Amino acid sequence: MYQIYPRSFQDSNGDGIGDLPGIISRLDYLKQLGVGALWLSPVYQSPNADNGYDISDYQAINPEYGTMADMERLIQEARQRDIRIVMDLVVNHTSDEHAWFVNARTGMDSSTRDYYVWSDPVDGHEPNDLTSGFIGGSAWEHDSTSDQYFLHLFSAKQVDLNWQSPKLRQAIYDMMNFWIAKGIGGFRMDVIDMIGKEPFEKQLVNGPHLHDYLHEMNRATWADRDFLTVGEAWSAGPKEALQYSCPARQELSMIFQFGHLWADRKVGGEKWETHPISVPQLKAALYACQRELATDGWNSLFWNNHDLPRAVSRFGTPTGPNRELSAKMLAITLHGLKGTPYIYQGEEMGMTDCPVTMIEQVDDVEARTIYRQLRVQGDSATTAMEKVNRFSRDNARTPMQWDASLNAGFSTGQPWLAVNPNYQTINVQATLTEPDSVFETYQQLIQLRKTQPVLQTGAFQALAVPDDVIAYTRTLGEVTWLVCSNFGAEPVDVTLPQRVAKRLVGNYDDYPDQLGDVQLRPYEAFMVALQ
Structure with a gap:
């Protein structure tokens, strides 16, 4: 699996934003690498409060990325190269601009009112003290029309869906079948462990009906198809991963579990509370997954994604001759394990983090919130930026580095996010001409995984x-x-x-x-x- 962050992959029209025609133009490169599927971060209609993870129409393409005809062509062109398209599915919440929510706000008797989580005031205030993960403050927003509160566990523009509503669940399954009918090969499911939440009990993950919903989703959509599903589940460990991915339970193909990514972080701490990597902790987490899912269920294997720092900067060395050595080391370590490997765009050439000096250079809404919190807590601007740079999601979102030309060959216009300054030496064109490159190592590993049963089972x-x-x-x-x-x-x-x-x-x-x-x-x- 190869993850594409469409906004940053390839711009075809010079507006500085990556798009679907841009992805199509690079399919031969991805075929050359050898990947079998492309996971696209969301390309649906969205006001981009969280770069597409706030969807306003599940069955429309954001004009920034192209048209539905472009999407259909991408599915077809990829399939001709033996590559399937996996759509990012965000069904824990929608944008506040989604028609469901716009209608829900018209009155308590609206047809989609119960698609969302509402509450009367308690003693004139929010129902409880749940907080928003992205912007801080209360996770409850007051609706003056009804004098009720609605729930948003992320930003106020990402309104939580009420999975206890059978009508809501059926609407989601209908939408999923719309995409399945178009020929996609799978779904990656954002924060899927949260859809069974019980907010009034303050149980935000692993709610009592979570697995019931996933089983129902399976049977209503992709059951008995050649179809891949992977759920994002920050709360899950190896035992929970078995629950999600055991074939007999008819839920998901696999989940992303993140235990190994605590190897350089304070357990139970905040994102910016880091320490040097503990390799014993790292391998203990990786090995636990291998053992727990040894005979049943399935593992996902990854070092990074659109929400995480670049692997070579985090677990290796981002500069000097050890950059390529450590990038190859990470590739070899991961691809030998049992499960499905995921490569994040640019990982195959050892792209690195891109620290910045001022908060004005940061696009990530979460990182900006963290910066404000750190400054209030007394950190200097310099110290706060050092902490933000460690885990800003912008690290993974800088434009793909194709060559040494202007803007790394990503766009002829001004990129939406600044290109990493090291693009003149770290780029696809350079790695394709370099003997024994990081790219070649990934290529070799992918071929071995495709052809050698010992690596598969x-x-x-x-x-x-x-x-x-x-x-x-x-x-x-x-x-x-x-x-x-x-x-x-x-x-x-x-x-x-x-x-x-x-x-x-x-x-x-x-x-x-x-x-x-x-x-x-x-x-x-x-x-x-x-x-």
Whole structure:
């Protein structure tokens, strides 16, 4: 799976915003990489309060991105290249400009009133103290027409849907079937663990009917089709992932779980509270997923997405010769695991974070809120910006770097978000002409995953190695492959099985053909077949 953030991928008309024709123009590149599906962040009609995750019409394309005819052509052109299109589905909330909500606000007897969560005032105030995740303050907004409050757990322009309404659920399933009929290959489901919320009980995730709703959705839409579904579930661990993805339950194909991404963050803390990466914590989380879903359910494998910092900046080294070494190391580590790998646009050439110096340069609504909160708490502007830069979603959203020309070949106009200044050296054109590139490593790994059953279904076994090393085997029948990765910038000694090894992929030119006691170089990683 390859994730595209359409706004930043390729602009075809010079308005500075990526679009569907731009994606179509790059399909041959994606075919060359070898991916089998493209997950598109939302391209629906939206006022863009949260860059498309506030949908005002599920069955219309935002004119910034093109037309429905462009969307249909993308589905068709991709399919001709053996690539399926996976749509981002946001059904926890809609825009306040969606016709459902506009109608709901006309009166308490409107036909879509119960599509949303409403409450009478309690002692003249909000029903409880739930807060908004994006803008701070109360998650309840007063509606003067009815003197009731409506719920928005994100921004006030993202109004929470009431999944307890059978009419609402059927309307959503009808909309999903509209897209399925157009030939898409799947849905990625935004904050899907929140649709069963019980806000008056302050239970925002994993509500009592969450899995009932997902089973009902399955049976009403993609049941018995060749169709992929992946849910975003920040609250889920490995055991919950099994609930979502166990085929017998007829819910989802898999979910994104985020346990491994706490390896550089304070558990229970805020986004900006970070510490140096703990590789033992990282591999413990990855291994737990491999073990819990060893025989049932399915894993999603990823380092980053449109909401997260760039992988090489977070887990590797973003500058110097170690950038490519660590980018390849991360690719090899991930693609050896059992599950479906996800590549975020630019990851295949080692694109990096893009720190900025002033809050005025930041587009991300969440990052701007965090900055204001930090300043109120007493941080200087410089300190607050340092913290915001660590986890600003803009890091992943800077335009795709295609070549060294103006605006990195993304647009002939002024890009909606500034291009990372390192585009003149880190770009697709450069990586395609470079021998033994990061791109080539991804290409090799994708081909192995497509053709080698041991990577698809082989059993996982962790190996005992030093803290900064991840090492494991995958075994299917008589075939055993070994993956070993040094997550540090210093050499480290490891003891591996005493076996002859045939190199499959690695990030150094030479490699040990006889395992045993081995010294791994900085960020060294390899995948070998044991003989």
